[in-house]
Amino acid sequence: MMQIPCPFCGARNESEFSFGGPVKPPRPEPEAVSDADWTAWLTQVPNPLGPVQEQWWHVRGCGTWLTIWRDTRSHDIVEGPGDGN
Amino acid sequence: MPYDVTFTRLETQALYDLKGPQAALRDWAGDALPDFPNRPNSKTETGGAALMFIGPDHWILRAELDAEDALEAALRPADAPPEISIVRVSDTLAVFRITGPDAVEVLAIACPMDLHESCFGADAASFTEAFGLRSLVTHCKGGFDIAVEQSFGPMVADYLTRITT
Numbered sequence: 161m162m163q164i165p166c167p168f169c170g171a172r173n174e175s176e177f178s179f180g181g182p183v184k185p186p187r188p189e190p191e192a193v194s195d196a197d198w199t200a201w202l203t204q205v206p207n208p209l210g211p212v213q214e215q216w217w218h219v220r221g222c223g224t225w226l227t228i229w230r231d232t233r234s235h236d237i238v239e240g241p242g243d244g245n
Numbered sequence: 246m247p248y249d250v251t252f253t254r255l256e257t258q259a260l261y262d263l264k265g266p267q268a269a270l271r272d273w274a275g276d277a278l279p280d281f282p283n284r285p286n287s288k289t290e291t292g293g294a295a296l297m298f299i300g301p302d303h304w305i306l307r308a309e310l311d312a313e314d315a316l317e318a319a320l321r322p323a324d325a326p327p328e329i330s331i332v333r334v335s336d337t338l339a340v341f342r343i344t345g346p347d348a349v350e351v352l353a354i355a356c357p358m359d360l361h362e363s364c365f366g367a368d369a370a371s372f373t374e375a376f377g378l379r380s381l382v383t384h385c386k387g388g389f390d391i392a393v394e395q396s397f398g399p400m401v402a403d404y405l406t407r408i409t410t
C-alpha cells in the first residue's frame with residue numbers, strides 16, 4: 161500500500177485516493193503534427209519503466225487533485241506535489 | 246469474542262457544507278459560525294456547533310438538529326453571494342458514536358489513519374475511510390464519531406452490531 165502525500169492532509173493511504181491517470185504531454189495542434197504523432201498523442205498512455213508523472217484525486221479525503229512522480233519499478237514517490245517548485 | 250464497545254446512531258444532525266474564501270464566508274455568516282479552524286483537518290466548537298476544516302476552502306458546520314432553523318435563518322443559504330456556497334446537507338450523513346475500551350481497536354481496523362492522540366488530536370476532524378467507506382472521523386468523549394453517507398447507515402449499523410455481539 162502506498163502512502164500518497166496530499167498537500168492539504170499530509171501522507172494518506174492509497175485507498176483514500178482515486179487514480180487520475182498519467183499526465184500526458186501538452187496537446188499538439190492536430191494540423192501542425194503528422195497523423196502518426198497525432199494518433200500517438202490520442203491513444204498512447206505514458207508507461208515508462210521508471211518515474212512517471214501521474215494525477216491522483218483525494219476523493220475519500222479532502223477532494224484535492226494532486227500530481228506526483230512515481231517510479232513504476234518501486235512504487236516510490238520520487239517527487240510529491242510541490243516538491244518541484 | 247465481541248469488542249467491548251458501545252455504539253449509537255446519533256439523531257440526524259444539522260449539517261451545512263460551506264465553500265469559498267474564508268474571509269467571504271466570515272463576512273456573510275458573522276457570529277453564526279464558530280471561529281474558523283486554521284489547521285487543515287481540525288475543528289473549533291462554540292455553543293454546541295462545530296466547524297470543521299475538511300478541504301481547501303471547504304468546511305462542514307455540525308450542530309444539533311434543533312439548531313437547524315436558527316442556523317438556516319443566520320446563514321441564509323439561498324441569498325449567499327456567488328463567491329461562496331452554503332448548502333444544508335443534514336440529510337446526507339449518518340453519524341455513529343463508538344465508545345468504550347475497545348473503540349480505538351475497532352477504529353484501528355476500520356480506518357487507515359493513525360488515530361492516536363499524538364497524530365489525531367482532540368480537535369482533529371477529517372474525511373478518511375471507515376469500513377471502506379468515505380467517512381468523517383472526529384473524537385467524542387470516550388471514543389469516536391464516524392459519519393458516513395446516509396444510504397450506508399444500515400450497513401454500518403450491521404457491521405457494528407456484528408462486532409458487539
Ligand SMILES: [Zn+2]
Binds near residue numbers: 167169170221222224
Ligand atoms: Zn487530502
